[in-house]
Amino acid sequence: MLLVLLLGFALFGLATMLRVPIQGRALMIGLLYVAVLFLQFALPIGHPLREATGGAPELWLLLGGFVALALAYRAVLSRLRRRVLAREAAEMPKTPDRFSQTELERYARHIVLRELGGPGQKRLKEARVLVIGAGGLGAPALQYLAAAGVGTIGVIDDDVVENANLQRQVIHSDARIGMPKVFSAQAAMEAQNPYVTVRPYHRRLSEEIAGELVADYDLILDGTDNFDTRYLVNWVAVAAGKPLISGALSQWEGQLSVFDPARGAPCYQCIFPEAPAPHLAPSCAEAGVLGPLPGVVGSMMAVEAVKLIAEAGAPLRGQMLIYDALYGETRTIALKPRADCPVCGQDAAQSPADRDHTQTGSV
DSSP: OHHHHHHHHHHHHHHHHTTOOHHHHHHHHHHHHHHHHHHHHHSOTTOHHHHHTTSOHHHHHHHHHHHHHHHHHHHHHHHHHHHHHHHHHHHSOSSOSSOOHHHHHHTHHHHTSTTTHHHHHHHHHHOEEEEEOSSTTHHHHHHHHHHHTOSEEEEEOOOBOOGGGTTTOTTSOGGGTTSBHHHHHHHHHHHHOTTSEEEEEOSOOOHHHHHHHHHTOSEEEEOBOOHHHHHHHHHHHHHHTOOEEEEEEEBTEEEEEEEOGGGTOOOHHHHOSSOOOGGGSOOHHHHOBOTTHHHHHHHHHHHHHHHHHHTOSOOOBTEEEEEETTTTEEEEEEOOOOTTOTTTSTTOOSSOOSOOOOOOOBO
16 A cells, blocks of 8 residues: 555656646546556455555545545535635625735735736726727726726627627627627626626617716726717717727727827827728628637727726827737827817817717627
8 A cells, every 4th residue: 555655646746847737636646546446346355466555445445535525625615715705705895995805815916016006906996997898899808807906897788699709709608698798798707806896788878878977987998890889989088088998900900099188199080080981991790800809909908998097107198009910010100189170179069970879889
């Protein structure tokens, strides 16, 4: 029996040196245990190999029973701990003045960053961010905002999860096909981080509700592929003096910028005065889009949101970052406000242009 134990320790040590995952190491020891039991039952009494591996199966069965009990005890403790943490997260205020120990551990990699630290993480916890669209761009943005600890996250989209979405909208799953996207996203975000508050709005963004909705948030992320909605979001963000992070996709290319006229940057309509003709800007369903591309651009949008909230680094105000996935290239172009812009210029309109702002499509 001592020989088998030494062999087990040697295998475990070798696997540890080779950086085999703990599951692999446990599987190796389990296979060794099964092999020894097989020898104990298969070989006759007095056989040298049986004697060398213990001589009787009872000792190994007893040892296996103790190990099984220890593993079961550990599993029960882990389950109870998860329940306690979940109850603590559910019962405690979402934005207390101080972080819980669990939150400190969760955000430790943020807190050690010089540009963020504790104050930056506290700003994230107190922030309120609205994401327009829970599709390709909204999916990674929402996931990383929740993981980063943004205290209150609103998401508005009137669409439901479809099979064709799952190639790129990774916040949703096959089991949630047919579910409204905002509720699917809410389930994923709350599973990721129970310390954030998610506000789902399963409806279209219209001119009647846009102003009141945007006024309740500090920062807006626009991930839609509908120009009417983009112009509406831009107008209400400018009117409320809120920064707008806007992203867009087309086949292999993505772009994003921070539109913030209140701080000297142009607005969306400064750069895109009019919507292009439909055949010049086909939707993703018409032109196609690389699956991982929304993840890249949507994650960049989340990065800009964190920078704006935590007042870290240099956000993309007055700049547009363009990413070409096909050739692995990025470039940044400078953007300037237009004095004659109908939204943020000197003679800005008091209401949106006469358009039918009634859709909230997502990429």
